[in-house]
Amino acid sequence: MSDDDELPSYTSAVAHRTEHKSSLETKGKPWLSVFIQSRAATAAARAFFVEGDTVVGRVELNLEKNETVKSISVSVQASVTTLGQQELPVVFLDLTQVLWNEPSGKLAEGKYSWPFSFALPHQVDFPAKGITVPPELKTDGKFITVDAPPSISEHGTPSYIDYKVVATVKRGTFVTKANQTLTALISYLPLREPEPPSPLRQLAYKEGSELIGPDGDPSGWRVLGPVKVDGKLFQAVDVEVECTLAIATPLAFTPGSYIPLILTLKSKNEPALDTLATAQAIKLYLVRSIAVGSDAMQDGVERRSNQSFVSGTGQAYFWPSTEGASEPGRRVMRGELEVKKQTKPSFVFPRFTVRYTLELLPFAITGFTSLGTKPRKCLISEPMKIATKNIPGINPRSYIPPGYVKPQDTEYTTEIGSSANGAQRIFGGSGFM
Numbered sequence: 001m002s003d004d005d006e007l008p009s010y011t012s013a014v015a016h017r018t019e020h021k022s023s024l025e026t027k028g029k030p031w032l033s034v035f036i037q038s039r040a041a042t043a044a045a046r047a048f049f050v051e052g053d054t055v056v057g058r059v060e061l062n063l064e065k066n067e068t069v070k071s072i073s074v075s076v077q078a079s080v081t082t083l084g085q086q087e088l089p090v091v092f093l094d095l096t097q098v099l100w101n102e103p104s105g106k107l108a109e110g111k112y113s114w115p116f117s118f119a120l121p122h123q124v125d126f127p128a129k130g131i132t133v134p135p136e137l138k139t140d141g142k143f144i145t146v147d148a149p150p151s152i153s154e155h156g157t158p159s160y161i162d163y164k165v166v167a168t169v170k171r172g173t174f175v176t177k178a179n180q181t182l183t184a185l186i187s188y189l190p191l192r193e194p195e196p197p198s199p200l201r202q203l204a205y206k207e208g209s210e211l212i213g214p215d216g217d218p219s220g221w222r223v224l225g226p227v228k229v230d231g232k233l234f235q236a237v238d239v240e241v242e243c244t245l246a247i248a249t250p251l252a253f254t255p256g257s258y259i260p261l262i263l264t265l266k267s268k269n270e271p272a273l274d275t276l277a278t279a280q281a282i283k284l285y286l287v288r289s290i291a292v293g294s295d296a297m298q299d300g301v302e303r304r305s306n307q308s309f310v311s312g313t314g315q316a317y318f319w320p321s322t323e324g325a326s327e328p329g330r331r332v333m334r335g336e337l338e339v340k341k342q343t344k345p346s347f348v349f350p351r352f353t354v355r356y357t358l359e360l361l362p363f364a365i366t367g368f369t370s371l372g373t374k375p376r377k378c379l380i381s382e383p384m385k386i387a388t389k390n391i392p393g394i395n396p397r398s399y400i401p402p403g404y405v406k407p408q409d410t411e412y413t414t415e416i417g418s419s420a421n422g423a424q425r426i427f428g429g430s431g432f433m
Contacts, residue, residue: 194252252385277331281365312412
């Protein structure tokens with residue numbers, strides 16, 4: 001599943017109604033076929049499964065003459081592969097069923113069909129050798145027990161995780177004929193549900209009313225800051241602006257949902273507030289960080305450039321709030337960030353981990369120049385989680401005002417943004433606060 005692919009929709013009531021077929025052919029005729037039943041919307045799409053599903057299908061063999069066949073088996077396998085390295089793929093799942101086994105090795109011409117069924121496990125055992133294991137994970141020294149990860153393959157990343165169904169026809173002796181295999185890639189998605197929002201936010205979603213801010217709903221928001229921003233207005237006046245960012249809790253959202261935000265600015269300089277309290281000036285991004293290698297599960301470590309891949313996956317947009325709109329020295333901006341439907345879930349797994357943060361970058365607008373902000377650092381950064389399953393009965397909605405035109409997204413760049421390391425960071429004009 002590449003980063004351009006939208007995550008398949010998940011509905012618990014959906015049955016495995018789509019059949020997928022993969023075949024090996026001889027002279028244009030299929031002689032070995034694998035059929036798989038899945039949740040995918042079409043047969044042309046890759047077979048799709050979620051946590052708790054069973055991989056059901058059949059293997060068909062069509063022989064036009066008697067053949068020497070020792071055995072026929074089918075497997076569900078999953079592995080982590082890193083390109084450009086001498087290491088082989090690390091297999092963390094290998095379930096096998098022998099469908100046919102005959103000591104004589106004789107199989108008469110004709111058509112054969114064998115059903116198979118594999119229950120996908122919630123957790124897998126990953127080889128612990130060479131892995132930096134976080135203390136909270138179980139390990140016996142040989143294997144690490146971790147949640148099964150999603151299948152994932154991202155452009156620009158040298159590692160990928162794939163799941164596949166493999167049918168193997170074992171021939172006679174190696175000298176006469178080699179074994180033949182048929183591989184069908186499948187997609188897997190673990191089910192992770194975020195914690196429910198505060199009761200007041202749930203009520204607002206249900207009634208379609210405005211969200212109550214941190215003052216009235218303190219349990220419903222994570223308030224970060226204040227952080228001071230020093231700058232020069234119109235290249236003439238030194239100004240200081242104090243920023244506070246509130247993020248709706250819990251800090252976990254699903255693709256297609258909206259992250260509510262409130263940004264409060266305070267300053268003695270009214271023109272500075274008028275300049276910065278605009279949608280064009282505020283640069284807040286959802287940032288994805290992919291870590292590969294032996295320490296991928298570790299938080300807060302420096303990584304080589306070929307083991308850390310950071311990119312923006314969405315930008316927030318803001319509008320003036322009626323709260324504090326007329327209060328001198330203070331501006332309140334309401335906002336939200338739409339989590340794109342193709343956003344992959346966050347997960348921690350050996351040799352391949354995906355993390356997310358919300359990052360508020362220095363203000364960028366004509367007439368204002370930030371001073372003292374360290375390069376490659378953001379003002380505020382907070383770890384986030386991307387889940388895969390919506391909470392039943394809770395439907396997060398957009399609060400964008402009628403007629404509001406979203407500003408054009410600007411590109412997130414690591415020249416300004418910070419790499420995600422799983423820890424909250426707040427930076428001020430004089431450095432770390």
